[in-house]
Amino acid sequence: MASLPNYLLTHRKRLSLSQEEVGFLIGAKGSGKESMVSREERFDRESSLKTAIAYELIYNKPLRELFAGLYEEVERDVAERARLLGHRIAGKANPKREEVIKSIVSKTTV
Amino acid sequence: MQRNQTSGQARILSISLSSHGFGYAIMERGSRLVGYGNVVIKKNKNARVMVHIEKIITRYQPDVLALHNVTAKGTYRHLRVKKLHRRVLALAGKRKIKVVKLTNRELRSALLGDERGTKHEMAEMLAKQFPDELMSRLPPERIFYDSEDARMDIFDAVGLVTALQSRHQANAPSTNLTNASS
Numbered sequence: 001m002a003s004l005p006n007y008l009l010t011h012r013k014r015l016s017l018s019q020e021e022v023g024f025l026i027g028a029k030g031s032g033k034e035s036m037v038s039r040e041e042r043f044d045r046e047s048s049l050k051t052a053i054a055y056e057l058i059y060n061k062p063l064r065e066l067f068a069g070l071y072e073e074v075e076r077d078v079a080e081r082a083r084l085l086g087h088r089i090a091g092k093a094n095p096k097r098e099e100v101i102k103s104i105v106s107k108t109t110v
Numbered sequence: 111m112q113r114n115q116t117s118g119q120a121r122i123l124s125i126s127l128s129s130h131g132f133g134y135a136i137m138e139r140g141s142r143l144v145g146y147g148n149v150v151i152k153k154n155k156n157a158r159v160m161v162h163i164e165k166i167i168t169r170y171q172p173d174v175l176a177l178h179n180v181t182a183k184g185t186y187r188h189l190r191v192k193k194l195h196r197r198v199l200a201l202a203g204k205r206k207i208k209v210v211k212l213t214n215r216e217l218r219s220a221l222l223g224d225e226r227g228t229k230h231e232m233a234e235m236l237a238k239q240f241p242d243e244l245m246s247r248l249p250p251e252r253i254f255y256d257s258e259d260a261r262m263d264i265f266d267a268v269g270l271v272t273a274l275q276s277r278h279q280a281n282a283p284s285t286n287l288t289n290a291s292s
Contacts, residue, residue, distance in 0.1 A: 001119055001120055001121055001138065001139075001173060002171075004144065004170065004171075007144065009145060010143075010144050010145060013145075013146075013243065014242045014243055015242075016246060042169060043169065
């Protein structure tokens with residue numbers, strides 16, 4: 001089962017916060033505070049890095065858990081690119097680089 | 111998304127249809143309550159309920175759909191709700207989602223260990239199990255002359271997913287994953 005892109009709604013409801021309150025806390029401006037939070041919770045919009053960090057602070061959960069689906073997606077992509085890079089640099093004598101690439105592939109495929 | 115039919119690892123959506131509208135709950139990875147809520151609809155109920163349910167299914171991409179068995183002996187549902195139930199089954203079939211139907215008796219036995227337990231007892235038990243999520247939504251016990259609080263739909267839905275999970279964990283062979291068309 002693939003994770004959902006994010007679990008923002010789950011954690012907001014657990015803390016009994018309103019979308020407007022969370023919008024204020026993450027620093028959304030103007031009258032669209034709730035709609036920004038709502039779109040992110042409905043997976044219609046991806047959070048910026050600043051907003052994601054704000055969510056981590058508000059919900060006291062790591063980004064990996066809050067944005068589990070997105071994290072898995074990025075993890076897969078990085079692993080795929082690391083594999084490609086591994087093929088590219090194979091044979092070129094630089095054991096440290098090869099070790100780094102191998103460790104990225106193994107970390108992301110666990 | 112890869113669909114996993116083992117309910118212990120699947121994302122389960124439960125929907126409890128009622129005279130108010132419906133309640134829903136989403137559980138994944140054992141007993142993690144990911145989403146829940148109720149929707150109250152006043153006019154053109156069936157059509158509008160279907161719109162909401164379609165949105166929920168699209169958003170959460172469930173592997174299993176848990177519903178009340180509205181045709182079980184001793185179960186009463188209004189004709190409108192029965193029609194709506196068939197529409198939900200058809201939608202699940204279209205989206206290739208496995209459907210599990212639980213009777214009220216099965217629900218009460220799984221949650222309370224007593225077929226004659228009341229809805230409010232079930233709701234209290236669930237509120238204790240998920241205090242952060244549900245305690246604030248627990249309605250007061252119904253007096254016989256009052257109509258049921260719409261918030262009870264949430265507890266009905268959470269009860270369905272919880273019962274399904276506990277059945278799975280107990281490896282009960284009677285958990286019956288059926289095709290949506292049945």
